Amino acid sequence: TITASMEDYLEMIYRLAGKKGYTRMGDLASALNVQPPSASKMVQKLADMGYLQFEKYGVIELSKKGQEHGQYLLKRHETLERFLSIIGVKEQLLEETEKIEHYISPETIGKIMLLVEFMENNFEWKQAFYEFQKHEG
Amino acid sequence: TITASMEDYLEMIYRLAGKKGYTRMGDLASALNVQPPSASKMVQKLADMGYLQFEKYGVIELSKKGQEHGQYLLKRHETLERFLSIIGVKEQLLEETEKIEHYISPETIGKIMLLVEFMENNFEWKQAFYEFQKHEG
Numbered sequence: 716t717i718t719a720s721m722e723d724y725l726e727m728i729y730r731l732a733g734k735k736g737y738t739r740m741g742d743l744a745s746a747l748n749v750q751p752p753s754a755s756k757m758v759q760k761l762a763d764m765g766y767l768q769f770e771k772y773g774v775i776e777l778s779k780k781g782q783e784h785g786q787y788l789l790k791r792h793e794t795l796e797r798f799l800s801i802i803g804v805k806e807q808l809l810e811e812t813e814k815i816e817h818y819i820s821p822e823t824i825g826k827i828m829l830l831v832e833f834m835e836n837n838f839e840w841k842q843a844f845y846e847f848q849k850h851e852g
Numbered sequence: 853t854i855t856a857s858m859e860d861y862l863e864m865i866y867r868l869a870g871k872k873g874y875t876r877m878g879d880l881a882s883a884l885n886v887q888p889p890s891a892s893k894m895v896q897k898l899a900d901m902g903y904l905q906f907e908k909y910g911v912i913e914l915s916k917k918g919q920e921h922g923q924y925l926l927k928r929h930e931t932l933e934r935f936l937s938i939i940g941v942k943e944q945l946l947e948e949t950e951k952i953e954h955y956i957s958p959e960t961i962g963k964i965m966l967l968v969e970f971m972e973n974n975f976e977w978k979q980a981f982y983e984f985q986k987h988e989g
């Protein structure tokens with residue numbers, strides 16, 4: 716099964732690949748702030764699992780499976796970060812997202828996404844909650 | 853620092869100790885479904901960290917530090933479980949809580965607690981959210 720670290724790699728590859736559908740080992744290594752040989756090792760594991768094809772130190776191209784899972788991982792990250800932000804988490808929002816994201820099931824992410832959409836689209840609700848926070852928090 | 857597994861032990865010791873303020877190694881081992889020697893090893897680590905005193909295979913008594921942190925861990929668990937339940941997570945609510953709880957900061961738990969209290973005390977909000985879920989979910 717895919718580890719937390721592999722998930723971080725796949726999420727970043729998906730971010731970098733964007734509409735082009737591919738990225739490069741050097742760009743991935745810089746984005747993750749690791750040395751190319753370390754990136755290469757992890758990318759090999761993702762290739763073994765069928766998420767992508769790659770050339771050593773060259774182009775990395777996501778498979779259909781990699782595209783789909785990468786898209787889910789990015790959505791999971793964004794959903795969680797929006798949720799933490801809307802409830803008022805201020806310290807280390809990104810670090811907190813990075814820690815929690817790996818342990819949340821698809822079902823829970825789906826529910827949180829609905830909650831975030833509901834909260835973002837109901838101005839009155841947001842006002843009432845922020846008032847409540849001021850008095851109880 | 854305290855590991856996820858140590859947190860589970862301390863949380864359970866705090867649950868079992870309750871108002872009495874102490875529990876027994878045998879009760880702890882049964883509650884966690886582990887063998888007494890395994891429980892004993894982990895309890896030794898918690899003792900080394902100043903969370904409790906214990907007699908081998910006998911009484912386990914929380915220190916002030918252990919009481920305080922145990923109380924926080926139990927509150928963290930309950931807050932997360934109430935939150936997941938109120939947003940409609942149905943599959944493996946307990947397992948999901950057990951996975952996520954270790955990675956959530958005190959600040960985030962505080963914000964989630966306020967959110968849960970707000971949601972539980974605003975019937976109209978809950979109705980509106982469940983309606984929204986029905987149509988968007």
Ligand SMILES: [Mn+2]
Pocket residue numbers: 723726792812813816
């Ligand atoms: Mn992420």
Ligand SMILES: [Mn+2]
Pocket residue numbers: 860863929949950953
């Ligand atoms: Mn727990």
